[in-house]
Amino acid sequence: MADLRINLAGIKSPNPFWLASAPPTNSGYQVQRAFEAGWGGAVWKTLGDPILNVTSRFAAIHFNGRRVAGFNNIELITDRPLDVNLKEIYETKKKFPNHAVIASLMVEPKQEKWHEIVKRVEDVGVDGLELNFGCPHGMAERGMGSASGQVPALVEKQTYWVKEVAKTPVIVKLTPNITDITATAEAAANGGADAISMINTINSLMGVDLDTWNTIPHVAGKGAHGGYCGPAVKPIALNMVAECARHPNINVPISGIGGISNWQDAVEFMLMGATGVQVCTAAMHHGFRIVEDMIEGLDHYLDSKGIAAVSDIIGKSVPKYSDWGDLDLNYNIVARINTEVCINCNKCHIACEDTSHQCIERLTDGSGKSYLKVREEDCVGCNLCSIVCPVEGAIDMIEVPRELAPMTWNERQAALNAAVECQADVTK
């Protein structure tokens, strides 16, 4: 069995699977049950001045038969007094000394507020702190959560205040509701963060009821934007993790969050630079025991690759993630239809004919049977046909033997600029 232990900025856990700060980590009862199921760590539901919640807090998008493709919530941070949470954290840590218990914190952007909560929380033996600069609803209207997290100077200052008194590692949790997450990630690092985590939820309105014209969800006929998460946000989160991982000025470990639903997702985040992952929606959908499959799947994957420790995969795909201008313009793939497997549904032909490059032809063979064929010379290798194809293996995207040496856009522009007296056309 591979070594699944991780060490994120000094916070150790038996495996990379943590529960994210959210409803699943609201109480000691839940976190202890999660640890019994196998979770390696838990980020306690955000502590702060206890809030008041509304009912009708969650909503989900079900897409084409898949339940909970996306999930939305308007629940706020803990509504329980701090001393109640701290007592349960203490008990949990005592029962599970080798599991990671991280306290998520959110207070007003005032130095004394941060100092007070950090001291009280660390006194009960947490392994680390996570500063919630990401929650996009409710708390943001009061200047906390993502309202703080969208301003790099506030991220840096508040991180610095926490670091003034913190004795345990400080993770800064970032909001995706910003143009460039590396700006706030860098601010967190400059403020002294030991690690960063991302992403918190994305501003969202799940829908509008066509009969009542109420928002979904609604609270007595009124709605407010919530935070979107679940499988639908994974590509957004993965990109943000990768952008931070490859940024030269962001040199702190990353805890990956956002739509992670299985071990494969976890591996992707770790390959893209995450030291470990946090999960919420999948646990809310399927229960704590999904971690059993995650641990087993990860272990088998590592064994099958001959990798001794999960930490060996951290960041291995980061060098493969670059800018568009560094991609090879002379690399070519084309679609090839496997007529033995194709069911002649015509979806690829329609997709290509209507919305791509009109290179799939419907032909008839000698016996009068119709078949689909790609005119490879006109195929631009967009992948659309293979994406819409409902049959696995019916369309392969094949690499075309190289005719020209690799050339990126940046290399091309450098060559054009260097060409004798190359003149820019100011009118373009």
Next chain:
Amino acid sequence: MSEYQQFLAERDQIDFLIQKGFQISQVKEHLDGATVEFVHPKENITETLLIGNANARKYFSSLLIKQKQRRNG
């Protein structure tokens, strides 16, 4: 004319000049593609091609890089 046919036609025009000894001397990019100026180093003749096809624009760019590499030894 298909995109591929257009590519072949424009590539042939480029190849014709290159085979006659011309070299790419200047490229001007604009809304209609690229105007590529070729100069014959010995005969001091200039020829100009308007290259619109995307693959043909990749093609002359690759030739330009190759030409630059040759020049730099």
